[in-house]
Structures are given as structure tokens and as C-alpha cells.
Amino acid sequence: MPNKVGQLIEDNPNAMQRNNLKLNQRIKHKPDYDGETRFELFLLDDGQKKVEWKDETRVPNTAVFTFNKEDHTLGNLLSQRLHQYKYITFSAYKVPHPLFATFELRVSTDGTMTPKEAIIQCCQDIVKDLDQLSRSFTTEWLGKRIVSEGEAERVAREQNNF
DSSP, X not given: OHHHHHHHHXXXXXXXXXXXXXXXXXXXXXXXXXXXXXXXXGSOOTTOOSXXXXXXXXXXXXXXXXXXXXXXXXXXXXXXXXXXXXXEEEEEEEOSOTTSOEEEEEEEEOSSSOHHHHHHHXXXXXXXXXXXXXXXXXXXXHHHHHHHHHHHHHHHHHHHHO
């Protein structure tokens, strides 16, 4: 029996999974993904579009947008941002299946703007907000860095005086 366990470890050297055999040794197991190729989970397949949409025929001024290779982060961001506009009457998203990186966003407007135009305006506003956040963060980070470097120089001067 120890030979079989040893052979399992030699055949698959990259994994660590508990073996329930009498020896209670560890055998290697390779995970389904590795850190280097994780980004590939969000790459579009051949012929796949990032966003697909169709008009809802039962409710006027309503459309359902399907975002492929995206998750709750973008779904919640878009849905909540759409609630801030006066011309949006309804906005919500759902993830049809937790194993697939896809969500559906349903948008209804009052008719002054189409759902597609509302999504485009929302995305433009989010990009502006994120740009402002990036600039503010960079400014604060540079300010903290200057202060910490100045503090380090002051401490060095004080230590040299004594």
C-alpha cells in the first residue's frame, strides 16, 4: 500500500489533498485554475459579445441587457447608479447561475430616454466618477508620501544633532 501512495504523490507533484488511506499521507492535487491564468475566466469566447440586449415586449420602454464575463460587482454598480436618474422607473440585475460569469440587467425608463441610452449615460458617469476617485487617491497618496519623507528627514536631522 505505501508504494501506491508514494506513486500517487510522484505522479501528481503539484497538489496537496488529504488521503484517507491508513497512512494518512498527503497526495498532490492540482486546482482547477492557477493564479497566473485566472484572468482567462473573464476573456470573451470567439464570437461572444460583451453586452447583448433585447427589448421587453410586455412592458414599454424596458430592455434586458446581458453582460457576459462579468459578475456582481458591475451588476450592482450599474443597477444602483441607474436608481439615481429621474427618468429610470426600474433597474435590477440577476445572476442566472452562480457558476457562470454572466448577469442580466433589466432597465425601465419613463420614455424620455431609451434604456440603451440610459445605460450608456450611466457608464459614462461611472467612468467620470472613477477617474475623479483615481485622481483624488493619487493626490492623497503623494501627499502622505511627501509628509512621511519629510518626517524621516526631520528624525534623521534630530538624531545627528545629538
